[in-house]
Amino acid sequence: MEKQNQFPFILIMLLYLIIVILSVLIIFLGKNIYDNINEERNTNYNLRVSLSYIANKLRQSDKSGSVEIKQVNGENALVLNEEYDDEQYQTWIYFYEGGIYEMFTDSENTFDLSDGMKLVDADVFNIEKVRDDLYRFYAASNEKSSELYLSIYSKVVTP
């Protein structure tokens, strides 16, 4: 009787073992997929938020003479000039130590780059003036990159 039961018992244990191994594999597969999704979501967030935020800022300040590019720490920075209560203010958007920063300040004031507010993480962030009415923004994060061209309507030149 014991001999008869020996084969099914081994078979059952083997099947259980296969189920356990497959369960572990599915858990690891799920974990890897979740990690990938999370990493790509973060990268997408960094790239999209940085470029969308700048696009919105630029649209807000799309007035004659309010948008310019200045050099900060050897890199181009976007400077948006604004006027409140007859006072001149500036919003600086620039790349500094692995992030895109924003600094709102009095136009007369000087400031330290670390004083700005960090918007998002980025490995690279470039601003380039293609033409008077066209700017190119390039951001890279986690080996992924994205670029966005933005036209300034206030600088549209007559034909």
Place this chain on the structure above:
Amino acid sequence: MNKISLNSKVSLLEIIFSVIIFAAAGIIMLNCFGIARFTQIRANDKAAAGAIIQSDIEIIKSLKNPTEMHEFLDDSYDDKSSDNPITYTKYFDEKWVQGRGKDYTVTISVEEENINFGVLVSISISAKKTKPYPFIKKGGQDVYLVESKKFFPLTGGAYE
């Protein structure tokens, strides 16, 4: 000493049911993982296509006349059809690098209409995946679509 007795017929039946339930749950889980993965890939594609399409529209909006627009489209797009509306197509690989593969296509159709004091151009630009997304039935192969218009004035038209 007590020995474990095993009713092999019942146990085998139980284990077969267990395997069937496990297989069914496993298939459902793998399908969910597949859907999650390709939904994320689709979201990535939307972000990449959105930036490309927005950039092209912004560049067109910054140009001064239809001739400049066609020059830009001739330079930056791979194929052109001369029908009306004129259609330009460019191809991207799976990492959205232009000219390396044909996993994605970005197509722009421009239709010009001569109206008083200028030319009104209707623009339709779309991004599509060449092959359908696995696991995802909803939405088909379309990734992104923008429709816009640009008026090129013959004289004046700028605003400060």
